Amino acid sequence: MRILIVGAGAIGLLYGTRLARAGIAVRMLTRTSAQAQRLNLEGAALLEGDQTFIVRLQADVLSDRRVTASPGDWIWLTVKQTHMDDSFIDGVAKLAGQGASVLSLQNGIGHMPRLRAALPRNPLYAAITTEGALKVDARTIRYTGKGEIAFGTNDSEILPNKTEAEELSQKMLLHALQSAGIKASLSNEMDNRTYTKLLINAVINPLTALYGVKNGELPKDPLRMTMMAALHDECLTILTAAGMLDDGEAWQRLLMVCEHTASNESSMLKDVREGRSTEIDWINGGIATLAQRMKMPSPLNDAVTIIIKALHPK
Ligand SMILES: NC(=O)C1=CN([C@@H]2O[C@H](COP(=O)(O)OP(=O)(O)OC[C@H]3O[C@@H](n4cnc5c(N)ncnc54)[C@H](OP(=O)(O)O)[C@@H]3O)[C@@H](O)[C@H]2O)C=CC1
Numbered sequence: 001m002r003i004l005i006v007g008a009g010a011i012g013l014l015y016g017t018r019l020a021r022a023g024i025a026v027r028m029l030t031r032t033s034a035q036a037q038r039l040n041l042e043g044a045a046l047l048e049g050d051q052t053f054i055v056r057l058q059a060d061v062l063s064d065r066r067v068t069a070s071p072g073d074w075i076w077l078t079v080k081q082t083h084m085d086d087s088f089i090d091g092v093a094k095l096a097g098q099g100a101s102v103l104s105l106q107n108g109i110g111h112m113p114r115l116r117a118a119l120p121r122n123p124l125y126a127a128i129t130t131e132g133a134l135k136v137d138a139r140t141i142r143y144t145g146k147g148e149i150a151f152g153t154n155d156s157e158i159l160p161n162k163t164e165a166e167e168l169s170q171k172m173l174l175h176a177l178q179s180a181g182i183k184a185s186l187s188n189e190m191d192n193r194t195y196t197k198l199l200i201n202a203v204i205n206p207l208t209a210l211y212g213v214k215n216g217e218l219p220k221d222p223l224r225m226t227m228m229a230a231l232h233d234e235c236l237t238i239l240t241a242a243g244m245l246d247d248g249e250a251w252q253r254l255l256m257v258c259e260h261t262a263s264n265e266s267s268m269l270k271d272v273r274e275g276r277s278t279e280i281d282w283i284n285g286g287i288a289t290l291a292q293r294m295k296m297p298s299p300l301n302d303a304v305t306i307i308i309k310a311l312h313p314k
C-alpha cells in the first residue's frame, strides 16, 4: 500500500515519519522544492520527549508532473484549511484520478463538500485526530500530545454496501496505522466526532488568540471563564441542532483539553502571533454558517470570526 501525504507540516510529518518508520511506503508532497530536497537529503526528524528519530522518506513537490503519473492508493491531505483554495483542490483531483482514496485531516468544517464536488468518484474520508504536533523547521517536528486518529465517511455518505475494494483498502490503512503504533479506528459517526472536536476548537482557539494566553491559562480567570461558557453554550446549541450527540460531557471535556494541553499555544494564537491567516472561517465561521442554514442566531460566533479576521495580515 502506498500513501501520499500532501503537506509536510506538523501533522503530515507526525504521521509520515511514524508510518515510514514502520516500513509503510510513504511519500511526502510539499509545496516547495526546497523542502522536498531537504527531506530527501537529510530525512525528517521526529522529536519525542528527549529522543530524536531521523526517518528516511521520499519527498516530491505536489506540482511535479511525475507525481501525478504515479498516484498512491491513499492520499492524505494534511494542509491547513487556509491552504485549500480552488487550485489546491484541482491539484488533488488530478493526483487522485478516479481510483485513490482521499483522507482529509483538518480542524473545522466546510472542506469536505468542496472535496466531494471535485472528487465525485473517489472514496473520500474525513479524519479527526486528538494527537498534537508542532513544526520546528522544514524537516523537524515535535510530538506534543499523544492521542488517536479516527477516520470514516461523513454521515451523508454512509452507504449500505461498500465495495469489496473499498473495504479492503480501509482495513489495510487501519492495519498500517496500527502496525506503526498509531492508535486508530474506523468510525461510522464522523459528523459527531467532527462536531465534538469543532466545539473544542471553537472555544479554545479564538479565545486564546484574543487573550494571548496558553490553553491552560484560559479557565484561570473568572471573566475569561464567563466568555468560554457563553461561547460554549452557543456552539453546543448549534452543533446539537446540526446532529452532534449531547452526552452532557461537553463542558467538562473542554476544561480537560485546557488542562491536558495547558502549556500549548493554540494553533490560532500561533497563527496570529506569526502574522498568518487563521482557520477561523472554518471553525467559528463554519458554526455560524451551520446556524444560518438552520435559521438560528449565532451572535458570538459571528463576533469572534470578525474580531479574529481583523487580526489577519492585510
Ligand atoms: N498540529 C496539530 O497538533 C494539529 C493540527 N490539526 C489540523 O491539521 C491541519 C494541518 O495542521 P498543521 O500540520 O499543524 O499545519 P502546518 O502549517 O504545520 O502544516 C501544513 C503544511 O501544508 C503545506 N502546504 C501548504 N500548501 C501546500 C500545497 N499547495 N502543497 C503541498 N503542501 C502545502 C505547508 O507548507 P509550507 O510551510 O511550505 O507552506 C505546511 O508544511 C490543520 O487543519 C490543523 O487545524 C489537527 C489536530 C492537531
Ligand SMILES: CC(C)(CO)C(=O)C(=O)O
Residues within 6 Å of the ligand: 107, 200, 201, 204, 205, 215, 257, 261, 264, 265, 266, 267, 268
Ligand atoms: C485542541 C487544541 C486547542 C490544542 O491546542 C487545538 O487543536 C489547536 O490548537 O488547534
